[in-house]
Amino acid sequence: MSNKILAFVESKDNKFKNPAFEVVSESKKLADALGCEFEVLSVNDCDENMLKSLGDYGAKKINHVSLNQLNSIHAGNQFVYSHPAISKTIGEFFNKNGFNILIISGTTFGREISPSVAIKTSCAICPDCIDIKISDNKIIATKPVYAGKSLIDVIFKSENILLNLRPNVFKPVKQNSNDAFIENIDVNTLNISESDFKTIVKNVEVSSGKLDVAEADRIVSGGRGLRGPEHFNLIENLASVLGAATGASRAVVDAGWRQHSDQVGQTGKTVSPSLYIACGISGAIQHLAGMSTSKCIVAINKDKDAPIFQIADYGIIGDVFEILPALTEEIKKLS
Amino acid sequence: MKIVVCVSLVPDTTTKVKIAGSGRIIDESGVSFVLNPYDEFAVEEAVQLKEKNGGEVIAISFGTDKYKEAIKKAFQMGADTGVLIKSLTTDFDSFVVAKNLANEIKEISPDVILFGKQSIDYDGVLIPQMVGEILNIPAINIVVKLEIKDGKVIAEREIEGGKEIVESNMPVIIGTQKGINNPRYPNLKSIMASKSKPIAEKNPVYTDNVTEVIEMRLPPSKSKGKILSDGASSVPELVKLLREEAKVL
Numbered sequence: 001m002s003n004k005i006l007a008f009v010e011s012k013d014n015k016f017k018n019p020a021f022e023v024v025s026e027s028k029k030l031a032d033a034l035g036c037e038f039e040v041l042s043v044n045d046c047d048e049n050m051l052k053s054l055g056d057y058g059a060k061k062i063n064h065v066s067l068n069q070l071n072s073i074h075a076g077n078q079f080v081y082s083h084p085a086i087s088k089t090i091g092e093f094f095n096k097n098g099f100n101i102l103i104i105s106g107t108t109f110g111r112e113i114s115p116s117v118a119i120k121t122s123c124a125i126c127p128d129c130i131d132i133k134i135s136d137n138k139i140i141a142t143k144p145v146y147a148g149k150s151l152i153d154v155i156f157k158s159e160n161i162l163l164n165l166r167p168n169v170f171k172p173v174k175q176n177s178n179d180a181f182i183e184n185i186d187v188n189t190l191n192i193s194e195s196d197f198k199t200i201v202k203n204v205e206v207s208s209g210k211l212d213v214a215e216a217d218r219i220v221s222g223g224r225g226l227r228g229p230e231h232f233n234l235i236e237n238l239a240s241v242l243g244a245a246t247g248a249s250r251a252v253v254d255a256g257w258r259q260h261s262d263q264v265g266q267t268g269k270t271v272s273p274s275l276y277i278a279c280g281i282s283g284a285i286q287h288l289a290g291m292s293t294s295k296c297i298v299a300i301n302k303d304k305d306a307p308i309f310q311i312a313d314y315g316i317i318g319d320v321f322e323i324l325p326a327l328t329e330e331i332k333k334l335s
Numbered sequence: 336m337k338i339v340v341c342v343s344l345v346p347d348t349t350t351k352v353k354i355a356g357s358g359r360i361i362d363e364s365g366v367s368f369v370l371n372p373y374d375e376f377a378v379e380e381a382v383q384l385k386e387k388n389g390g391e392v393i394a395i396s397f398g399t400d401k402y403k404e405a406i407k408k409a410f411q412m413g414a415d416t417g418v419l420i421k422s423l424t425t426d427f428d429s430f431v432v433a434k435n436l437a438n439e440i441k442e443i444s445p446d447v448i449l450f451g452k453q454s455i456d457y458d459g460v461l462i463p464q465m466v467g468e469i470l471n472i473p474a475i476n477i478v479v480k481l482e483i484k485d486g487k488v489i490a491e492r493e494i495e496g497g498k499e500i501v502e503s504n505m506p507v508i509i510g511t512q513k514g515i516n517n518p519r520y521p522n523l524k525s526i527m528a529s530k531s532k533p534i535a536e537k538n539p540v541y542t543d544n545v546t547e548v549i550e551m552r553l554p555p556s557k558s559k560g561k562i563l564s565d566g567a568s569s570v571p572e573l574v575k576l577l578r579e580e581a582k583v584l
Contacts, residue, residue: 149554
């Protein structure tokens, strides 16, 4: 039985960002390794140039469903989109066109729709993959478990497989040419009805311009060593010159110094940025679980025995109150 | 209101993971098992719904005999009755869990079904939406605020950089995220009351895994880092290393 890969690409405000490029690149890589075809599916109202930009990463056939056309099936008040209606769209397209492998980014949106898409398409699913290998023409997916304290390799017992790629792990790879073409898919061919709009997103509220820890490529994180909420301006200043998001340990979130959305760790967010600077954070096992796969870890702590130094790539033993302002100044000099 | 809360038993967050001899699962010796932390928010939300609307809270779990401990913790927080769908093996995947929970939920026919957003062993974030799809019930996960009024559900979902306001009808499946409430600590009275609450045992209706773990390993160990020790005086050297060696600046 030959393979056929479908890459579903997510957009935000009708623009594609890294998660989409990562999915296209990895789908091309898998298709080349398996010697099979791959196509892209997008559900949005992106313009033609934006859709064609996926071709830079190897996409050829880009199947496009208009989100506006999909949404018009729902009779009712204004809304932004419906997760289950999009799941139905993906499921129908996958089933009707002979695909057996589905790749979706493991963003919050991707992970909200993927489990139901997996059931609709009879796919065995591996969420949050950090690596995909091929052995004997079969897929092996690697997934962190126990908050990243260990890794598992998973094989699939069904022909149909759905893989969610952890964001910021797989490299977007630009190709030398762009041979992409768009095929518009009429939503009326996909058997979608009012009953598919089981939930609707009425509104999206954006947090005040702050870069979210889950999306950031650089993070400056603070812990109890900052001694109080009033000192987190040191973290924010450094984050600002680095274009980084601010993170926090559980201790300072529970103490009410920082918001929960900043929390990095086993009961907060798992992040994998290019640069993670941990300031005044001792490195409890639960915090490490949330950031240990960061590509470069820097630790600043006055305790030379702090566990964070065990996993740091670089660090300074010393007082955050002296080091952070000095570091901020030194980095300002670079630009 | 008939409320179901699904609970799971997991190694506590201080666990240092060791791989068992089989090379595919963790070594459980010395591991302390607790109610999945995210399920505490689900149980609290369930009990608050009962306190507001009247009714009952049924705690259900799929797993081996020790998963009863998760149900008992739910009892201590105010759940009324429990069901353990008892697996004869520890080797089950998310699909098996979802199929069995879905079957039990269908028999109970509740108004609201609550889950923690993920269990901290597998970290799948799969079960609430899988069960929703199997039963054709609306499901909303990563919920930080839940409002149910006149049969209408309004939930706030946490997303990158903000929140989504999601609406649905009932029955509804909700996956709870930290921040939705403050789980209560059981007091002596609730602990004593919990001892007489019944847990029914049922057989699984589905046991075919669709995935298989062929290996579990520890993450690659890191080589020793360059740790400088001159406080603020080390800053220029650190920046040089980050720029020239790590190439992250």
